[in-house]
Amino acid sequence: MLSKFAFVVIVFLSFFGFANPIKIEIVSDYNPSFGEAPGDLATQLLLIITRNLKNDMKIDFVPASREREWRELQNQENVCLYNKVKTPQREAMGVFVSFPLMAFPSNRLILRNKKFVSIEVSLKDALSMGLRIGVTQGRSYGLEIDDFIKANTDRMFISEGNDSAFRLRQMLVQGRLDGIIEYSSVFVTDFPSEEVLKDISFHAIGDTTATIFGYIACSDSRTGRAAVDLFERTLQKRTIQDLIIQAHANLFLPQEEVFISNSLKSAFNIKN
Structure with missing residues (x-):
């Protein structure tokens, strides 16, 4: 009898456990x-x-x-x-x-004063050009890009902290980085002026998911x-x-x- 009562109590609590x-x-x-x-x-x-x-x-x-x-x-x-x-x-x-x-659309490789780079480029090719590319520590850019960053951490600039993504965008505009991996719309929202964008180019990253x-x-x-x-x-x-x-x-x-x-x-x- 006691065990039956205990069972009823457990069922009751399970049902009403999240009444609030x-x-x-x-x-x-x-x-x-x-x-x-x-x-x-x-x-x-x-x-x-x-x-x-x-x-x-x-x-x-x-x-x-x-x-x-x-x-x-x-x-x-x-x-x-x-x-x-x-x-x-x-x-x-x-x-x-x-x-x-x-x-989101896939991340883009956003470059400053590097318009000679083709409209679609692999990260491997970008690094082989000697470009200094910044990424945010702890952020996922999608499986393919994440795997590449993990294998090439020592060849990229890794930014840390709560506002690291915004700092990277600023560093690119200031010419302290050659490129960053970011959504094109995010960058344009932060820096919509024609004076900034005239030096900026957006490049599809080869072998990444479309959305x-x-x-x-x-x-x-x-x-x-x-x-x-x-x-x-x-x-x-x-x-x-x-x-x-x-x-x-x-x-x-x-x-x-x-x-x-x-x-x-x-x-x-x-x-x-």
């Missing part, structure tokens, strides 16, 4: 305590999604570097990250939501999996999917917009 909103720490470089609205689309979309989950999830932002993000994901039970590229190594660290939050998706990932724990399930159900809603697709409009260069839209529709299984 689950508390999730979003570890990222966004710090709302500064009183500033997020400038990047990924954070804005995440806030929209979590507002849809206000009765089921409460979030707090915890500022951290990119490297620390993944340590916290593994060491804590209630951490989620967002706008993260899936790689086999990362999927071993946490649980990913199956639907994307963001979509990169950014996902939400959470701790591999009961709380983390519950959060993934909530994000999953929200991202299955057609209204949310349409909002994400529309939010990507005018975000990238014109020749990339249609492809990004079609890639998101495919990821969301939208047929029309």
Whole structure:
């Protein structure tokens, strides 16, 4: 009789274990305590999604570097990250939501005063030219580029810290680097002036995936999996999917917009 009662209690607790909103720490470089609205689309979309989950999830932002993000994901039970590229190594660290939050064209090799370089170039060829190329430590650029960086770390400039990606863009403009690996739209947003862009060229990197998706990932724990399930159900809603697709409009260069839209529709299984 006692064992039967214990079984009922366990079932009851399992069913109502998350009757109150689950508390999730979003570890990222966004710090709302500064009183500033997020400038990047990924954070804005995440806030929209979590507002849809206000009765089921409460979030707090915890500022951290990119490297620390993944340590916290593994060491804590209630951490989620967002706008993260899936790689086999990362999927071993946490649980990913199956639907994307963001979509990007592949990273470009952005060069300054190197317009003699062909419009598509491999990183191997770029390094063989003696170019000093900067990348951010702890950032994933996609499987192919990540593997290349890992094998050639000693031949590249590695930038660390919370704002390392922006610092790299500044160093390129200042002529302290020959090139960086970055999204073309991100660079143009930061440095839109014709005076800067006249010296800048954007090069497709050979043998890379055409579209990169950014996902939400959470701790591999009961709380983390519950959060993934909530994000999953929200991202299955057609209204949310349409909002994400529309939010990507005018975000990238014109020749990339249609492809990004079609890639998101495919990821969301939208047929029309």
